[in-house]
Amino acid sequence: MITGKNYIGSKISAEGNVTYTTINPKLNTENEWVFTEATEAEVDAAATLAAEAFEVYKNKTDAERALFLRQIALEIEDLGQQLINAYTTESGLPEGRAMGERGRTIGQLNAFASLLEQGDWVQATLDLADPKRTPAPKPDLRKMQIAIGPVAVFGASNFPFAFSTAGGDTASALAAGCPVIVKSHPMHAATGELVALAIIKAAQKTGMPEGVFSNLNSKGITVGEQLVKHAAIKGVGFTGSIKAGKALCKIAANREEPISVYAEMGSINPVVLLPEALKARGESWAQKYAASINMGAGQFCTNPGLILGIASTELDNFGKHLASYIDEQIASCMLHPNIHSAYETGKQNMLDASETEVLAVKLATNGANDGKPTLVKVSGEAFLENKDLHTEVFGPFSMLVACDSQTQLVEVLNQLEGQLTGSLIGDSSEVAKYSKVIDALRSRVGRILFNGVPTGVEVCPAMHHGGPFPASSDSKFTSVGNDAIYRWVRPVSYQDWPQEILPAALQDDNPLGILRKVNGFYTKA
Amino acid sequence: MITGKNYIGSKISAEGNVTYTTINPKLNTENEWVFTEATEAEVDAAATLAAEAFEVYKNKTDAERALFLRQIALEIEDLGQQLINAYTTESGLPEGRAMGERGRTIGQLNAFASLLEQGDWVQATLDLADPKRTPAPKPDLRKMQIAIGPVAVFGASNFPFAFSTAGGDTASALAAGCPVIVKSHPMHAATGELVALAIIKAAQKTGMPEGVFSNLNSKGITVGEQLVKHAAIKGVGFTGSIKAGKALCKIAANREEPISVYAEMGSINPVVLLPEALKARGESWAQKYAASINMGAGQFCTNPGLILGIASTELDNFGKHLASYIDEQIASCMLHPNIHSAYETGKQNMLDASETEVLAVKLATNGANDGKPTLVKVSGEAFLENKDLHTEVFGPFSMLVACDSQTQLVEVLNQLEGQLTGSLIGDSSEVAKYSKVIDALRSRVGRILFNGVPTGVEVCPAMHHGGPFPASSDSKFTSVGNDAIYRWVRPVSYQDWPQEILPAALQDDNPLGILRKVNGFYTKA
Structure with missing residues (x-):
């Protein structure tokens, strides 16, 4: 068939003479x-x-x-x-x-x-x-x-x-x-x-x-x-x-x-960790984010590739917990040997960067094309200075950025390219204090989440899957x-058009029974 | 002031050192x-x-x-x-x-x-x-x-x-x-x-x-x-x-x-004349279109610069009537000497084209920058062959195109660039026969009119002022x-966002009392 x-x-x-095959990335063999x-x-x-x-x-x-x-x-x-x-x-x-x-x-x-x-x-x-x-x-x-x-x-x-x-x-x-x-x-x-x-x-x-x-x-x-x-x-x-x-x-x-x-x-989907939430439930969030980073070998466009917080003991502890939960993840097969090798290269660049500290890098796996989850850490200052650190590494990779202040955190957000999603992990008690952070995060993204992980895109009318360039082109x-x-549509206006050749949606008696804006007001009449 | x-x-x-003045085009002098x-x-x-x-x-x-x-x-x-x-x-x-x-x-x-x-x-x-x-x-x-x-x-x-x-x-x-x-x-x-x-x-x-x-x-x-x-x-x-x-x-x-x-x-706003309407009310439409072509010295983006019909005695008569009503129009001052001279050049190119027949070209005027209304005629064949004839002449200029058949009329419409408006002059009795013409016209425009003139853009929710490229860029x-x-806006989705920091438009109790789509249905609740 x-x-x-x-x-x-x-x-x-x-009619052409160029042919190709697909690959079974688990077996690392060509398909028939x-x-x-x-x-x-x-x-x-x-x-x-x-x-x-x-x-x-x-x-x-x-x-x-x-x-x-x-x-x-x-x-x-x-x-x-x-x-x-x-x-x-x-x-x-x-x-x-x-x-x-x-x-x-x-x-x-x-x-x-x-x-x-x-x-x-x-x-x-x-x-x-x-x-x-x-x-x-x-x-x-x-x-x-x-x-x-x-x-x-x-x-x-x-x-x-x-x-x-x-x-x-x-x-x-x-x-x-x-x-x-x-x-x-x-x-x-x-x-x-x-x-x-x-x-x-x-x-x-x-x-x-x-x-x-x-x-x-x-x-x-x-x-x-x-x-x-x-x-x-x-x-x-x-x-x-x-x-x-x-x-x-x-x-x-x-x-x-x-x-x-x-x-x-592309999108690296920034996650912002607020201090009170870290204090109260840091480990639990570390566990959830380890799973989100590794889900589907990190090959979701909403994969959380950037985690931002203000330097503190709690953020350090979060980093340790996240690293240990990442170590517990099971690496899984990536989509294609080319994607796997691009991941390895991108990851290695981040590991080699002088600014990064390695928190977790899984080594042992079962398959040749397994994506090994990896976590690095950098300072806010380093992240601001080196734009290469903003690059998406497609796969189970994430970067923890420790900013020295709320001001620097806002600066980092303002410098980010457009993103599909941004997530805020916070306590209701502290969000008012971080309105500038929230504002900056919202300005960079198409979807903003509170106390959740960005992976998993609900298909519903209120979903917006897109964001400022380059997350999406428009x-x-x-x-x-x-x-x-x-x-895939454009509006057309019909002026003084006869009823019998008007589209049904626009006829006087509304034969489709749809909601329409008539003389400025919505009605089904 | x-x-x-x-x-x-x-x-x-x-702070600059480049200066300029504006012109009074009626007096042809610099303003103070x-x-x-x-x-x-x-x-x-x-x-x-x-x-x-x-x-x-x-x-x-x-x-x-x-x-x-x-x-x-x-x-x-x-x-x-x-x-x-x-x-x-x-x-x-x-x-x-x-x-x-x-x-x-x-x-x-x-x-x-x-x-x-x-x-x-x-x-x-x-x-x-x-x-x-x-x-x-x-x-x-x-x-x-x-x-x-x-x-x-x-x-x-x-x-x-x-x-x-x-x-x-x-x-x-x-x-x-x-x-x-x-x-x-x-x-x-x-x-x-x-x-x-x-x-x-x-x-x-x-x-x-x-x-x-x-x-x-x-x-x-x-x-x-x-x-x-x-x-x-x-x-x-x-x-x-x-x-x-x-x-x-x-x-x-x-x-x-x-x-x-x-x-x-730009837009040349094609007008399609159907035979029965021409037969019944050709002269009356000629009168209305002469006024529309000359309105505001033809400097409206919806100015009817292209009038299409199927060759017949009625179309010839329409051309004669339109020419004589154009001769009766009073030429008025254009916006600027540069716009006037661009009009003169563009018009002259059309008059000089070997394919065009001059039906009306007003000569006597009062002011140096008056836009003299002009009408030329070409065959459908010539219009199809020479794309230069499609160029907008910004000003009180229009071109009557006599197609040899409905098929050629459709071909002309399909070859047109995108337009702001398209107008159909027809009798209810004949529109069914011309569904391909109507379809082709609609596919090239943002607004389609029946038995009207395109000049005069109503400002209301149902107005669409835009059209396929190059009438507008999007x-x-x-x-x-x-x-x-x-x-000037883009959508943002808020996921699991706390009530107290949600925008008013999205809060549970709908404090703004606006119409919203909730779980797929429109409601003000």
């Missing part, structure tokens, strides 16, 4: 499947077909698109153990994680289906005519969101399901009414192909146009660049490194018609939760 | 005031002060910012005839237009104040905790919009009030909680200074922080570039030419921390209407 070929709509295609990189002609064919599909797909009703999304979820479930096996084989992640992530992916698809069924998401806004207004009559204006056109989605290495082929980017774009072309992630191309087949099957069963979804193989950067440059592509979803994300943003900005790349890139948009759909 | 100097907060500053271009040090001082002001201003309540906006409106009104005189002297526009535009500007300020007082705009979204959920407890998540930081606003030549110093960009940014630095438009620098003074006075009277607003003079491009490059600036509002807008977008994208430039650039955002505020 895994062909290793590209899918241009439902058509299998492998061989994938053929898409050619420029195949990229063009997929994009052109997507543009044709858009002309049909954009006129499908919300209810029809909801059925499509629910069918994708069913088809993914139907792939059963075969899909779980491909996932674990290609990612080195355990079966439990595969099942959990599949559940989340199915949940996301169904959540977007529910959003479409509810219908409010189009943000229908009506200002009715007033022909008697003076000096000029008031026209009738009605506004709603419409789809932008074909979208390119880049699969992510660290979430083969939830942020890849049928992940949040694809689900939200298809929900919005945009055809999707996935640039399959080369580290889990077989998993990707199986999921792509599920989407294509669902499209056929629910009467969606040919080309509403395509899946292109690519090991290098060429296919991605060609996609982002293609005139038919109107938006891009990306989860990955800062370097790759920035490169795609530049390409998109330099097009004849610039488009938006919604890139979720801090206004989220890649998780219902609001992710707004990356 | 007009000093010609820069305002860094409330402080007058003129001399303006001093801001230096790089002054740009830096204004931006640094704005960043400091932001730390205070972002914590002002919605009610406090609303008072500030209402006070600006009062102070502008208080400037009385002095302000109207400066406007007419520097723009050549008539007093009636000045009064009307001042009314609109005051209306915009008060509309944003009302939006703040209503409070719903923060899009508060709450997903309450479920500690008993399995396998993992559900955290408490609450999301709302917060201000991004200092914003640079570029005044526009064609709306000295409504899109300049205290125009929509400034009003929406101040409403959002962002300090504003205006790069004053060099063609109406005195008008700009008077309005700047009104804003500064209002800031002082309502207790806003020093530096919440600054006004910088600049005749060239340097000050604007320095502003967009400045690390303290987090967003840019611009209305102007495609060339300048594109240049600013490039600069912003190449910053270490890229930021968004919300640029409203088609998701509007520069007119309440939703313009969303250019």
